[in-house]
Amino acid sequence: MFWYYLKTAARNILTNRKFSIINIVGFAFAISICLAIFLFVTNEYSNDLYNKNVDQIVRIINTKDNSSNIDYRVKDILQKNIPDIQNACLALRSGHPVWVEYTGKGYYLDDIMSVDNDFFEVFTVSFISQLQSPVFTGINSAVMTETTARKLFGAEPPLGKDILIWGIIPVTISGIIKDFPDNSSLRAGLLVNAENIKFKFNRWIGDSRDSSTYMWPFQIYFQLEKNVDTKTLSEKINENIDILKPYVKQIGFLKLKDIYLHDTTTGSDTKKGNPDLLNLLTVIALIILFLAVINYVNLTVAQQVKHNKHTGIRKVFGAKRNNIIYNFLTESLLVIFLGFILGIMLLWFLIPYYQNLFKSSISINTLFQIPYIIILPVAVLIIGLISGVGPSIVLTRIAPVKILTGSTFTPSKKNYLRNALIVFQFTISIILIFCVIIVQRQIQYVKHSNPGFNEEQLLRLDLPPIRENDRSKAMTLLGEVRKSPYIKNLSLTSGVPGEIRMYMNSNMENTAKDMSVPCLLVDTSFLKTFGLKVVRGRDLQPGDLDKVCMINETAYRHFEFESLENKRFNNFGGFDIIGVVNDFNYSSLHKAIGPVCIMFTSKSMPSAINIRFASNSVGPGMDNIKKLWEDILTSYPFKYQFYDDWFDSMYKSEEYFARTISLFAILAIAISCIGILGLAIFSSERRTKEIGIRKINGAKVSEILLLLNREFISLVIIAYLIAVPLASYAMYKWLESFAYKTDLSWWIYFLSGLLALIIALATVSWQSWRAATRNPVEALRYE
Structure with a gap:
């Protein structure tokens, strides 16, 4: 009987080619789109699951400030006092490309990560080779991925070789690991020893007069004992929070498997996904599939009304309703099956496009693995049955006389x-x-x-750490750039709007609004170069350098100042607050503008040269700056970005x-x-x-x-x-x-x-x- 239904369904499909092609092609496109979305969504949810201890790994967070930046000393304190902690490690990405050299040749690494030896125990990392175990035996030890090693060393064995970071920090390659998987939220080409103070990329200053108040934030990961409840553990620690003072006032835990999609903390530099996108794509996939089913129902009913009196004739000759329903269901299953096969072929053909669209290494091979090889046929069967139910019910409940007389x-x-x-x-x-x-x-x-600042024709030129014997060259470069007729203003800064990596405790007298304040360390040309305006207080005067600072309007409101008289930060020897500048964005518009301090100082190591070009001078100005750089700082990479492009x-x-x-x-x-x-x-x-x-x-x-x-x-x-x-x-x-x-x-x-x-x-x-x-x-x- 099944073969009869199948032959009848095939004959109907061939008889009504136009509608059949529309149905099959419609299902094919819908299935191709849905499967592509399915592959992408499942791949996104698989992030970090490759770690064998994924269910036990958590990151500690500062719930008071909603921050993942925790001083590195918290790791040892908790590991010593909390028996539920099996292991712990540090991890901190540099957050920006880093210049790496070997035998005079080098290139930018997208990122390096500062970790400790325990990192390789907590996370699943596959070593290809290593000099010793543990892999870090000195503060200048480093581990490199095989792709990075191939780029830097070619066919030459990398173990034991010395490389230069930023041209001044020597490290020795003591291990080679396999590349981090694409679905890892923690990724880097080079891993350096966190015990080296030069690789503590962030710094919080409590009181510059007391170095013990300096804090060096890291992301700290704990491997807990099995079946430990993170909520109960965090409550237990918060009840005894005094052991963590002054580093943190209240803590919580974020599970590793939740970090990629659900991490909303500040200070986290791990790769992040977009749960809103995944949810919306899932809804769209279901809608597309539902629309394809509706289309089949609509077109099937339409073409049956127009062309087919077959149902009525079969009823007149004694066919039962169940027989006709089975016929409709078989036809719908056949259409869905053909659409599914065509959809798989279409997906295979379009998979490179989907990979580029999703920026993801999705693979059609996933569909042929357990459990998907079982789920998909079942899904096709269910969709086929659902698609056939509507037309079969509508077109079999009508009396045969009405069908044959056309009065349906x-x-x-x-x-x-x-x-x-x-x-x-x-x-x-x-x-x-x-x-x-x-x-x-x-x-x-x-x-x-x-x-909040004039970003047009404003250039950020990265200034890498300069070797001692090259600092005179850097000063020569700055002098030549300042003379350029194409340059309107120039400012040296440590930190820039969009990338502030230094914080200090406000450390002010007579205020209950103490907080960690982001700091920009700048020269006296900063306000003019960026087009910031002083809206309260006074402007800079000769002799102010290394003595004064300004805050933004948000900071002024936060500290609830009524005036700036006798207001100062007691850091770095003390800085008087002389003015308030207009609010400006120093991060994306996802976040409201927060307090920021602008410290005018000559004692910091600048990380950027900020250049304001004269009108219509960007082209020749860039050519001039590039030539000066290549002539004077020949061995340093020329890396720049315009602020409008950067934001x-x-x-x-x-x-x-x-x-x-x-x-x-x-x-x-x-x-x-x-x-x-x-x-x-x-x-x-x-x-x-x-x-x-x-x-x-x-x-x-x-x-x-x-x-x-x-x-x-x-x-x-x-x-x-x-x-x-x-x-x-x-x-x-x-x-x-x-x-x-x-x-x-x-x-x-x-x-x-x-x-x-x-x-x-x-x-x-x-x-x-x-x-x-x-x-x-x-x-x-x-x-």
Whole structure:
């Protein structure tokens, strides 16, 4: 019997080729898209799961400041006092590219990571070779990944070789490890010994008069004993928090498997995913699949009404309803199976494109592994059954006499199911259109918001640590650059807006608002170079250097100052607060502007030369600076970035989010349009006689078009009323991740509805036009 159903289903598919091709291709595209999203989402959720102790590894966080920056000494204190801790390690990424040299040749490493020996015990790291165990035997020991070793050493054995970091810090390669997996949140090409103070990349100053108050923040990971409850453990530690003072006042734990997608702490430099993107992509995948099922139902019903009296004939000759239902289900399963095979082929063909789109190493081979090789056939079976149930129920409950006489569907009968499907299609389209507009608008808003300083024609030139015997060359370079006619202003800074890596305790008298304040160490040209304005207090005067500082407006409000009289930070020998500058962004607009201190000093080691070009002088100015650098600081890399480009780059993840969502939204709308087209065919076919009679009685083509499209327009309006609150809620939730956000203007609501209406009319009008321009005699003869 099964073979009979299969042959009948195949014959129906071949007989109705046009609709069958639309159904199969529609399912193929939907399945290809859904599988690509499935591969990406599962790959994202697999981050860090390769670690054999992943369920026992946690990172300690400062819950008071919501920070992952914890002084390295906390590790030993807790390890000594808490028996539930099996092991612990330090890890801190440099946070910026680092210049590495070997025999005079070098290149930038995207990142290096400062770790201790225990890191290789806590995390699953595969050694290819090593000089000794433990691998770090001295503060200048280093471990390198095989890819980095190949780039730097070629075929030469790297073990025991010395390299230079930043041109001045020698380290010895004592181990080679396999590259970190793509799904690791902790990744680096070079791992250096955290015991070396030069690799404690961050610093917090408590009181510069007392070096014991200096703090060196790291991310600290603990490997707990099995089945330890992190909440109970953190409560236990917080009850005895005095053992951790002055390093931290309140702690919590973040599980390793949650770090990639759910880490919202500051100071964490690990790779992060976007859970909002994953959730939205999952919803879109389900919508696309649901739309494909709806399309199948719509087109199957439409083509059965138009072409098939087979059901009625079979009923007349005694076929039971169950037999006909089995036939429909077999046909739907065959269509889904063919769509699935074509979808797999399409996915295989498009996998390089999906890898580039998702920036992920997804592989189609994953689908042929357990448990997916079992899950997918079951999913195909379920989808096929669901797709076939609708048409089988609708088309088997009708009396055979009605089917054979053509009176199955009459204009007087309201089809609530059909209207519900149309409303659903339009609702999805409007929501997706609305979301895409808001996402794109927010990206443009943050990229073009005023950062509080003039970022145009402002260059950041990285200044690496300079060897002692080359410092005179650096001074010569600065002198030559200052003389350049293309340069308007120049400022040396340690830390820059967008990258502040030094903090100090506010350490002020008569204030209860003590906090860790981000610090910029700058020269006297900083305000002029960046275009910052003094809004309170006084400007710099001769003799102020190394004695005074300024704060931003947010800091002024935070400390609840009424005036600046006798206000000072007691760090670095004491700095009087003489002025307040306007607020400016020193991080992305995800975060509200926080307090910041600008210390005017000549005693810091600058990390950047900030150059303001004269008008229309960027091109020749860059050529001039590059030539001076290459002539004077020949052995140092020339690395620069314009501030406007740099701040734009902070929103790469949002741009990626916008591109990805926009693409899949367009695909979902396109698949939705196929279903709407099917319903338009359904509508026009069931009203063929009515259209013919109206035309014979003098109705114009425009009147027929209005007649056929009017119902769709009313359904678009209903869908709009449903979609607006849903889309608004979704976008309000998404915008909550930004401290500064665009508003949901009235025109966005209007445009979303208008675009949906245009898409709907463009989709149905083609079929409506065909029906309206048909010869009425043929229409009546057909009926």
